[in-house]
Amino acid sequence: MVIPSSAANTFSSADPGFAVQTVDEMLAANADIIARIKLCYGADRESFESDVLALIHRYAAYVHLLPATADNYFSAPGGLLRLGLEAGFFSLQGTDAHIFSGRSTISTRRLLEPRWRHATFIAGLCCEVHRVLSHIIVTDASGEMWSGYVQPLTAWLEARGTARYFLSWRPQAVETRSLGVFALPHVVSPEVLHYLSEDNAIIVQHLMASIGGMPVYRDHNVLDNLVRRSLALVIDRNLTANADRYGSPQFGSHLERYLVDALRRLANSNSAWVCNHDKSRVWFGQDGLFLLWPNAADDIRKLLEADQLPGIPKAAETMLEVLLAAEVFEAQDAAHPTWTIYPPSAKTVLEAVKLTSSAILFAGIDPSPAALEMKLVRRAGETDPSPPPAPPQRPARAGEQLSLIPSGDSSSATKSGGERPQKPTPPEAPAPTALRLSFTLEAPMRLNPVVRDALGAVIHTLNEGAGPAQGRTVSQGFFVPISEFERRGLQPSMALRALADVGMLVPAQPDGPPTLTRDFNGTPTVGIVIDPRFIAGFDLAGFSVQDAEDH
Known part of the structure; x- marks a missing residue:
C-alpha cells in the first residue's frame, strides 16, 4: 500500500532511516543479555535454543531495530528489542521466588511450573510489543508502508528487497496494550501455545491478560505482577542511566x-x-x-x-x-x-x-455505580444548589389517624385551633469553611521528578500526623538538611543542581554557596534553604523574602 501524499506529509520521517540488518546481527549485539537469560533459564543448550532462543529470534524478526519511544526510554535504534529482552530476563528471574499453581498437588505443580516460567518470559518479552501497532509508522524509500498486523518487519524488508527503511511516529498516539494480542502470533507459534495450554486452562489466559493489559479480578495474576515489576525496573534503570534527561522529564509515558x-x-x-x-x-x-x-x-x-x-x-x-x-x-x-x-x-x-x-x-465493575442526584462541586461562598431534604416524618402510633393536611400548609393547620405563635426563623447555616491549611510542594514542572519526590516527602512531614518534621523554617525560608536527600538515595550535588536550575534555592549570601549550617534538633547541620514561595501553606509575611520574581 502506498501512502497518499497528504498522509506522507503528516507522518514524514525526521531521521535518515535504518540500515537493514539480519536477525543474527541484531542478536549478536545483545549477546550479553541473551547469555544472562540462558543462565537464568537453567536448561541444556538444545532445550534453550528450542524453547527460548527461537522466541527471541521471532521477536527480533518482528521488531527489528525499532525504538520503544521517540524521545524517552529505549529511544535508540534497537530499543524495543533490548527492552523486551531485559523485561523478559527480569520476569524470568522473578519466577524463582514465586510458586505458581499453589493450590494444586505437588505432581501438578511439577508439571506446570516449567510452563508458567516459559509463559512469564513470553509476557515479559512482548510486554511493549503493542507500540509497533499503535505508535510507529514504517515506510520504505518509495513510501510503501509496513503493516505489523500482516507480517514481521524483517520478512517485509526481505520481500521488498530494500536496504534501508524509515520511521515516523503517529501524532498523539494513545497507548493501547490490547493491540499486543494481534502482534503475538508473529512471535509465539501455535505449537508453543498448545504446549502452554496442555493439562490446564489458566496459563494462556493469564499470559493473554498480561500482554493485552486486561485485569483478572477473580484470580491473582502472579505472571502479570512479575512482568509489571520487571518493566518498571527496566524503564527506571534506562532513564537513570541517561543523565542528560534530568531537568526535562517525560511524564506520562510509563x-x-x-x-x-x-x-x-x-x-x-x-x-x-x-x-x-x-x-x-x-x-x-x-x-x-x-x-x-x-x-x-x-x-x-x-x-x-x-x-x-x-x-x-x-x-x-x-x-x-x-x-x-x-x-x-x-x-x-x-x-x-x-x-x-x-x-x-x-x-x-x-x-x-x-x-x-x-x-x-x-472499568471491570459491573454494574457501574450510579451518580447522585446532585452536584458536588462547591466554590467558596456558594450555597448548596441541591434541594433541601424532606423533613423526617414521625411514625404513626397504633390506632392514631394520620392527618390529611400537609404539614407545610400553616394557613389550613391554624383554622380550627386558632393562630399559633410564630417560631423565630432559625439562622442560616454558615457556609462550609475551607479545610485547614496543609503544607505541600508547588515546584516548577521542569524540576527533576526524583528530587521533587524527595523534597515533597520532606515537606509533607510538616503536616499534622505525618511524623517528626524532617526540616524547619528559618527567616529566609524552609531549611532542609542535606542528609535528607542522601537518606533517599540522591546525590546532594545532583539535588542542589536541579533545585538551583529552577530557582528554588535561597543562597546564604548573594554570591555564596547554596549550603549553610543551621541548628536542627539541637545539632549543627549542613543544609539548604528552599524559597517559601514554592511551599503552599506558608504565610509569606513571616519570612524575609525578596521581592517576588518570575520563576
Whole structure:
C-alpha cells in the first residue's frame, strides 16, 4: 500500500532511516543479555535454543531495530528489542521466588511450573510489543508502508528487497496494550501455545491478560505482577542511566499505566473506595466523578509500594501532574488543578481531583455505580444548589389517624385551633469553611521528578500526623538538611543542581554557596534553604523574602 501524499506529509520521517540488518546481527549485539537469560533459564543448550532462543529470534524478526519511544526510554535504534529482552530476563528471574499453581498437588505443580516460567518470559518479552501497532509508522524509500498486523518487519524488508527503511511516529498516539494480542502470533507459534495450554486452562489466559493489559479480578495474576515489576525496573534503570534527561522529564509515558491500574484495583477491592458511601474516597455526582485528594494518593502510594515497583512517584503532587498530563484527571482551571466538593456526609468542603471519564475508574465493575442526584462541586461562598431534604416524618402510633393536611400548609393547620405563635426563623447555616491549611510542594514542572519526590516527602512531614518534621523554617525560608536527600538515595550535588536550575534555592549570601549550617534538633547541620514561595501553606509575611520574581 502506498501512502497518499497528504498522509506522507503528516507522518514524514525526521531521521535518515535504518540500515537493514539480519536477525543474527541484531542478536549478536545483545549477546550479553541473551547469555544472562540462558543462565537464568537453567536448561541444556538444545532445550534453550528450542524453547527460548527461537522466541527471541521471532521477536527480533518482528521488531527489528525499532525504538520503544521517540524521545524517552529505549529511544535508540534497537530499543524495543533490548527492552523486551531485559523485561523478559527480569520476569524470568522473578519466577524463582514465586510458586505458581499453589493450590494444586505437588505432581501438578511439577508439571506446570516449567510452563508458567516459559509463559512469564513470553509476557515479559512482548510486554511493549503493542507500540509497533499503535505508535510507529514504517515506510520504505518509495513510501510503501509496513503493516505489523500482516507480517514481521524483517520478512517485509526481505520481500521488498530494500536496504534501508524509515520511521515516523503517529501524532498523539494513545497507548493501547490490547493491540499486543494481534502482534503475538508473529512471535509465539501455535505449537508453543498448545504446549502452554496442555493439562490446564489458566496459563494462556493469564499470559493473554498480561500482554493485552486486561485485569483478572477473580484470580491473582502472579505472571502479570512479575512482568509489571520487571518493566518498571527496566524503564527506571534506562532513564537513570541517561543523565542528560534530568531537568526535562517525560511524564506520562510509563507511569500512567501503573497509576491508572492502581486506581482501578482500589475501586474494585478497597472498602474505602466504595462509591458515594460515608467517608468514601470516591464521589460521583451530576457534575462528574471525584477522588478525595491527597487521601486517594496515599492509598495509591501504599498499594504500589506493596507491589515493589521502582521509579513510581511517592508525592501526591507528582502523581497529580502525571495524571493531568495523561488527561486522566481534569483540572479546574490553569491555576487550580484540584476541585472543592461538598459530599452529602461531609461537614465541610473537601479537596478532590476530577476524572475525565467515569469509565477510567469503573472499568471491570459491573454494574457501574450510579451518580447522585446532585452536584458536588462547591466554590467558596456558594450555597448548596441541591434541594433541601424532606423533613423526617414521625411514625404513626397504633390506632392514631394520620392527618390529611400537609404539614407545610400553616394557613389550613391554624383554622380550627386558632393562630399559633410564630417560631423565630432559625439562622442560616454558615457556609462550609475551607479545610485547614496543609503544607505541600508547588515546584516548577521542569524540576527533576526524583528530587521533587524527595523534597515533597520532606515537606509533607510538616503536616499534622505525618511524623517528626524532617526540616524547619528559618527567616529566609524552609531549611532542609542535606542528609535528607542522601537518606533517599540522591546525590546532594545532583539535588542542589536541579533545585538551583529552577530557582528554588535561597543562597546564604548573594554570591555564596547554596549550603549553610543551621541548628536542627539541637545539632549543627549542613543544609539548604528552599524559597517559601514554592511551599503552599506558608504565610509569606513571616519570612524575609525578596521581592517576588518570575520563576
